[in-house]
Amino acid sequence: MTVRIIPHQGPGQGGSGLLDESPFSLAATDAYVRWRDHRLAHHPRTPGDLIVEVANPAALTPAEEGALADRLARCNMAVYAGPAEPILSREGLRAFGRRFGLERLDANMLSDIDGITPLSVAEGGTRTRYIPYTNRPLAWHTDGYYNAPDAQVRAILLHCVHPAAEGGANALLDHEVAYILLRDADPAHIAALSRPDAMTIPGNAEEGQPPRPDSVGPVFSVMPDGRLHMRYTRRKTSIVWAPDPAVQAAVAALEGILESDTSYILRHRLAAGQGLICANVLHNRTKFEDSGERGDGARLLYRARYHDPIHIQHQETLVP
Numbered sequence: 001m002t003v004r005i006i007p008h009q010g011p012g013q014g015g016s017g018l019l020d021e022s023p024f025s026l027a028a029t030d031a032y033v034r035w036r037d038h039r040l041a042h043h044p045r046t047p048g049d050l051i052v053e054v055a056n057p058a059a060l061t062p063a064e065e066g067a068l069a070d071r072l073a074r075c076n077m078a079v080y081a082g083p084a085e086p087i088l089s090r091e092g093l094r095a096f097g098r099r100f101g102l103e104r105l106d107a108n109m110l111s112d113i114d115g116i117t118p119l120s121v122a123e124g125g126t127r128t129r130y131i132p133y134t135n136r137p138l139a140w141h142t143d144g145y146y147n148a149p150d151a152q153v154r155a156i157l158l159h160c161v162h163p164a165a166e167g168g169a170n171a172l173l174d175h176e177v178a179y180i181l182l183r184d185a186d187p188a189h190i191a192a193l194s195r196p197d198a199m200t201i202p203g204n205a206e207e208g209q210p211p212r213p214d215s216v217g218p219v220f221s222v223m224p225d226g227r228l229h230m231r232y233t234r235r236k237t238s239i240v241w242a243p244d245p246a247v248q249a250a251v252a253a254l255e256g257i258l259e260s261d262t263s264y265i266l267r268h269r270l271a272a273g274q275g276l277i278c279a280n281v282l283h284n285r286t287k288f289e290d291s292g293e294r295g296d297g298a299r300l301l302y303r304a305r306y307h308d309p310i311h312i313q314h315q316e317t318l319v320p
């Protein structure tokens with residue numbers, strides 16, 4: 001087996017001229033079809049294809065980093081499988097992120113002082129009112145869909161310190177594949193969900209926190225670096241979709257994809273020592289049950305959200 005190091009090029013990142021035409025332009029049919037065919041042909045087939053064994057996530061070897069980068073380039077997500085013990089420190093998690101260009105943490109109002117949020121069942125306080133801090137299922141969404149336009153979440157790390165006794169699995173769908181499935185069904189869905197007023201999340205105010213204004217924006221947008229970005233939540237309350245019938249039809253089509261048994265949806269339950277890195281792809285979480293006393297058998301994950309996009313420094317493709 002040889003290891004070939006190839007430069008990473010996503011849409012809009014190349015300077016070759018060949019990639020100058022964005023596949024995300026509805027007018028660029030040829031560029032779109034080329035990009036789509038390449039994307040679908042290289043998509044992982046099973047959740048196991050996402051997993052890369054690593055000795056220490058805080059100090060990846062070049063081969064481990066390259067193998068993770070290969071998954072990220074193919075489907076915007078990868079799972080590292082590190083040791084359950086010793087428990088990865090928060091600084092270790094940040095060091096992992098830096099290998100992929102992730103520096104600027106999104107300090108949301110519920111994250112701890114270092115910007116990394118422990119996800120576990122909250123015993124009291126503000127967090128108990130938010131589903132992520134309960135054992136209830138979490139509907140499909142991308143993170144930070146309510147953030148201001150200049151503070152969108154481009155990447156997420158989720159590290160599992162301790163899984164639940166039962167449940168707590170994630171389903172994952174690359175948002176670029178969701179775009180493809182929608183555009184192939186009807187390009188009008190893309191136009192509708194790209195409307196700057198497609199989705200509104202009404203504002204929110206927490207005691208002791210600055211109030212957050214209404215968040216109005218598109219579902220799909222193309223970032224200045226040429227990459228596709230997605231804001232979405234499947235929640236039914238505290239959300240206002242544009243009344244335009246085209247938007248309503250597109251939302252229904254997207255829900256149909258998320259409910260389907262498409263093999264592009266990958267399901268994985270993080271084990272202790274495992275973690276997910278992704279370009280804020282669509283994800284959900286099943287309900288879970290903890291066992292025993294808190295702090296012992298309780299599910300605990302660390303989550304870091306970044307404003308930076310994932311940057312692949314080098315990518316290793318394993319050639320048989």
Ligand SMILES: [Fe+2]
Nearest residue numbers: 141142143283
């Ligand atoms: Fe999330």
